[in-house]
Amino acid sequence: MIQLTVNGKTEKLDVSxxxxxxxxxxxxxxxxxxxxxxxxxxxxxxxxxxxxxxVRSCVTKMSRxxxxxxxxxxGLSENNDHPAQKAWQEIDVPQCGYxxxxxxxxxxxxxxxxxxxxxxxxxxxxxxxxCRCGTYPRIxxxxxxxxxxxxxxxx
Amino acid sequence: MTKxxxxxxxxxNFLKLTGLGGAALCLGFYFPAEGAxxxxxxxxxxxxxxxxxxxxxxxxxxxxTIVNHRAEMGQGSYHSVPQIVAEELEVDMxxxxxxxxxxxxxxxxxxxxxxxSTIRSSYKNLLKLSAASRELLxxxxxxxxxxxxxxxxxxxxxxxxxPSGKKAHYGELALAASKLPVPKEPKLKKISEYKLIRxxxxxxxxxxxxxxxxxxxxxxxxxxxxxASVERDPRYFGKVKSFDATAALKVPGVKxxxxxxxxxxxxIREGVAVVADSTWAALEGRKAxxxxxxxxxxxHWSTPEIFKAQDDLLHSQEGMILKTQGIPNEILAQSTxxxxxxxxxxxxxxxxxxxxxxxxxxxGDSIEIWGPIQAPGWIQDDISKQFKIDKEKVIVNMTFLGxxxxxxxxxxxxxxxxxxxxxxxxxxxVVWTREDDATLGPxxxxxxxxxxxxxxxxxxxxxxxRMAGQNNDHWRGGAKDKPxxxxxxxxxxxxxxxxxxxxxxxxxxxxxxxxxxxxSVYASTNGFAYESFIDEMAHEAGKDPLDxxxxxxxxxxxxxxxxxxxEVSGWKNRAKNEGYGVAITECFNSTVGxxxxxxxxxxxxxxxxxxxxxxxxxxxxxxxxxxAQVEGSIVxxxxxxxxxxxxxxxxxxxxxxxxxxPLPRINEIPMIEVYIxxxxxxxxxVGEPGLPPLAxxxxxxxxxxxxxxxxxxxxxxxxx
Numbered sequence: 008m009i010q011l012t013v014n015g016k017t018e019k020l021d022v023s024x025x026x027x028x029x030x031x032x033x034x035x036x037x038x039x040x041x042x043x044x045x046x047x048x049x050x051x052x053x054x055x056x057x058x059x060x061x062v063r064s065c066v067t068k069m070s071r072x073x074x075x076x077x078x079x080x081x082g083l084s085e086n087n088d089h090p091a092q093k094a095w096q097e098i099d100v101p102q103c104g105y106x107x108x109x110x111x112x113x114x115x116x117x118x119x120x121x122x123x124x125x126x127x128x129x130x131x132x133x134x135x136x137x138c139r140c141g142t143y144p145r146i147x148x149x150x151x152x153x154x155x156x157x158x159x160x161x162x
Numbered sequence: 163m164t165k166x167x168x169x170x171x172x173x174x175n176f177l178k179l180t181g182l183g184g185a186a187l188c189l190g191f192y193f194p195a196e197g198a199x200x201x202x203x204x205x206x207x208x209x210x211x212x213x214x215x216x217x218x219x220x221x222x223x224x225x226x227t228i229v230n231h232r233a234e235m236g237q238g239s240y241h242s243v244p245q246i247v248a249e250e251l252e253v254d255m256x257x258x259x260x261x262x263x264x265x266x267x268x269x270x271x272x273x274x275x276x277x278x279s280t281i282r283s284s285y286k287n288l289l290k291l292s293a294a295s296r297e298l299l300x301x302x303x304x305x306x307x308x309x310x311x312x313x314x315x316x317x318x319x320x321x322x323x324x325p326s327g328k329k330a331h332y333g334e335l336a337l338a339a340s341k342l343p344v345p346k347e348p349k350l351k352k353i354s355e356y357k358l359i360r361x362x363x364x365x366x367x368x369x370x371x372x373x374x375x376x377x378x379x380x381x382x383x384x385x386x387x388x389x390a391s392v393e394r395d396p397r398y399f400g401k402v403k404s405f406d407a408t409a410a411l412k413v414p415g416v417k418x419x420x421x422x423x424x425x426x427x428x429x430i431r432e433g434v435a436v437v438a439d440s441t442w443a444a445l446e447g448r449k450a451x452x453x454x455x456x457x458x459x460x461x462h463w464s465t466p467e468i469f470k471a472q473d474d475l476l477h478s479q480e481g482m483i484l485k486t487q488g489i490p491n492e493i494l495a496q497s498t499x500x501x502x503x504x505x506x507x508x509x510x511x512x513x514x515x516x517x518x519x520x521x522x523x524x525x526g527d528s529i530e531i532w533g534p535i536q537a538p539g540w541i542q543d544d545i546s547k548q549f550k551i552d553k554e555k556v557i558v559n560m561t562f563l564g565x566x567x568x569x570x571x572x573x574x575x576x577x578x579x580x581x582x583x584x585x586x587x588x589x590x591x592v593v594w595t596r597e598d599d600a601t602l603g604p605x606x607x608x609x610x611x612x613x614x615x616x617x618x619x620x621x622x623x624x625x626x627x628r629m630a631g632q633n634n635d636h637w638r639g640g641a642k643d644k645p646x647x648x649x650x651x652x653x654x655x656x657x658x659x660x661x662x663x664x665x666x667x668x669x670x671x672x673x674x675x676x677x678x679x680x681x682s683v684y685a686s687t688n689g690f691a692y693e694s695f696i697d698e699m700a701h702e703a704g705k706d707p708l709d710x711x712x713x714x715x716x717x718x719x720x721x722x723x724x725x726x727x728x729e730v731s732g733w734k735n736r737a738k739n740e741g742y743g744v745a746i747t748e749c750f751n752s753t754v755g756x757x758x759x760x761x762x763x764x765x766x767x768x769x770x771x772x773x774x775x776x777x778x779x780x781x782x783x784x785x786x787x788x789x790a791q792v793e794g795s796i797v798x799x800x801x802x803x804x805x806x807x808x809x810x811x812x813x814x815x816x817x818x819x820x821x822x823x824p825l826p827r828i829n830e831i832p833m834i835e836v837y838i839x840x841x842x843x844x845x846x847x848v849g850e851p852g853l854p855p856l857a858x859x860x861x862x863x864x865x866x867x868x869x870x871x872x873x874x875x876x877x878x879x880x881x882x
Contacts, residue, residue: 023414030442034389039381040374042564043441044515045596049820052515080374087373095372099364099786102794103236104371105378105515105564130829137820139515139565140236141797143828145790 014082265538278847516564741867
């Protein structure tokens with residue numbers, strides 16, 4: 008049994024320590040918002056937060072996640088209202104939408120670590136997330152907007 | 163409408179398929195009451211709901227459901243189809259529920275989501291049947307209240323009696339409305355009267371794409387479903403010589419290992435399926451599997467050999483003529499100053515972010531399929547034949563697609579999933595890895611073009627294009643003694659009026675590598691060759707490339723696109739250290755022009771500073787979705803021009819995953835500005851036509867800056 012916390016809930020899973028966290032989240036727990044894109048940490052569709060850090064769950068073994076706190080896109084906010092989620096909706100960023108769980112999870116860490124990122128900061132933080140539909144110009148715009156929203160919500 | 167439909171066998175809907183490449187479908191206006199039988203009701207609907215027409219379902223409570231009959235793969239049908247219906251039906255976008263139709267072409271007309279056809283093939287019908295539905299509801303209210311119809315109007319899902327202020331919601335009227343005679347010529351709004359259409363409404367599916375709630379094919383779960391991963395011959399058409407499942411079967415969770423076949427049209431691909439109780443177990447089992455292939459009996463190709471063969475053909479054969487006018491051969495033969503060059507584009511993979519997958523449940527006398535599917539009708543046809551089950555009993559459910567780009571219009575992956583399900587006797591999801599998805603094809607074909615041309619008095623006197631590349635139609639049984647009808651795709655029609663001597667021909671070229679549609683299809687490769695060569699002709703004539711096009715494209719639509727590009731880009735006021743390039747292409751009835759601005763990159767090579775795109779797609783629904791589609795097309799075109807390609811060694815793809823098939827990332831994207839030309843012409847496509855001009859506009863800009871002509875894709879911006 009491997010125990011970990013996912014979106015605030017304790018999970019005890021009868022899975023191999025070798026199993027990637029991605030498949031435990033999707034197939035064992037049944038949260039399908041985290042996506043399989045490449046399986047080799049190249050595309051970022053599977054990004055989740057592991058003790059607050061953005062990790063690629065497709066290459067994160069369960070042995071590493073054991074005892075840790077995992078947040079998936081479903082747990083990022085209660086009402087789909089994290090500043091990144093709100094900004095994504097305002098700008099209408101997604102096309103097919105498949106990569107955007109990972110995009111938003113990466114952006115959320117960027118916005119926490121660097122509340123007012125420049126274009127260069129965004130490029131550096133988001134270059135690990137591929138979008139085949141090519142929504143990149145809108146991702147950049149949405150992160151700037153999320154940064155403003157985050158700032159406003161503090162005051 | 164199911165309860166009282168008065169089935170008349172003389173159906174009033176007339177389907178006219180005008181060809182696969184365009185996939186344009188003209189659907190006659192019809193209502194089920196007039197004879198189109200409702201064969202299967204979407205499972206979400208209860209019996210009490212009134213299906214007023216195939217796209218509009220009204221619950222007695224007043225809740226309106228609008229059916230999207232096409233795939234949603236990012237291009238926006240899930241929003242745009244309802245945006246059209248809501249306009250004429252007079253309902254609010256916030257108050258509607260949208261569901262996907264199941265595959266049923268008798269009811270919905272063509273459902274193949276390809277050729278940028280969703281809006282252009284169905285909007286007139288959707289407008290008319292929505293307006294007719296509104297008139298029926300108004301008539302039902304007038305009858306109920308015993309008042310004149312002209313005193314009633316519809317708004318926000320209600321009919322209102324103007325003099326008295328009496329009001330009824332559509333749910334109270336739908337049953338009565340469904341029994342009234344259908345108005346033959348309902349009154350349609352003028353464009354100036356639209357409240358929803360042409361407005362940049364926010365997409366109704368966006369909120370479900372920001373919290374992980376949306377169910378893509380790979381997220382779909384069916385009770386009792388198992389998971390499978392299949393090892394397939396990397397050379398496409400080899401046979402399983404033997405396999406050893408001993409180690410695979412020892413992997414915890416693995417249930418069964420067996421040989422399976424996947425039909426790719428008339429060709430069969432063999433594989434060995436590993437079925438397990440989770441995706442990971444199936445993938446681990448497959449890693450432990452040993453398969454020996456017999457890949458003999460068909461030619462194995464390597465990339466250098468492919469392009470060498472194409473080049474040889476282009477210099478030894480005239481090919482099959484698709485279009486010709488004047489006497490181009492004679493004129494070019496007499497010329498001492500003709501240009502004669504070859505352009506080359508690579509094979510490409512689609513690599514939608516959601517790898518290919520499909521759930522199938524073979525139930526003996528019926529089959530049900532769920533998945534990211536662009537072409538439910540084709541799947542019904544094919545599976546029905548292959549498994550000898552009536553077409554009506556092949557139920558195809560479209561989920562949301564995590565991208566499609568043409569790959570998910572294929573019928574191979576559902577065929578394989580049904581085969582696996584049949585063997586295990588239960589529902590199964592076949593999951594392709596990224597490597598499977600990227601390397602097993604079908605691919606956009608790699609193509610070579612021989613372009614010859616001659617200038618007289620500053621204008622093109624003669625132009626001759628020959629193409630040597632695989633014809634996608636051949637995989638679907640297309641005739642080999644006829645030219646590829648897509649050889650001229652992308653090339654602007656008005657050129658035929660201004661160039662006296664012109665021919666376009668296709669030289670037959672075949673390999674054992676499967677090919678198929680890739681976003682914008684042949685326009686994506688033709689556009690590069692043809693619009694680059696027009697640029698070469700402009701320089702040969704000593705003319706400004708934009709003015710040169712203006713002189714040759716004497717048609718209002720092209721003139722407006724050119725004027726707009728000049729206006730927004732500052733083409734005439736460029737600085738010395740800036741390179742500007744232009745290209746204009748037409749596909750799926752839309753004309754798109756790009757201007758690309760480049761400059762020297764201080765770190766070496768060239769960088770793209772900005773792209774301006776002007777789109778004329780005629781009548782349109784949602785300008786923000788058009789902007790998004792053009793932005794995305796530019797990014798996809800940029801990747802195909804500068805960052806990735808598929809190459810072969812002995813028929814095996816040399817790439818594997820995103821590390822050696824690198825897609826553009828956020829740090830590689832230029833600024834993009836998109837403009838839409840407003841007019842009332844018939845609707846053209848939106849999802850694809852924004853892609854083809856990017857590569858030639860970019861290489862034309864590089865020529866402007868550096869004097870270097872790029873005739874082969876992909877190339878590296880860093881080393882130009």
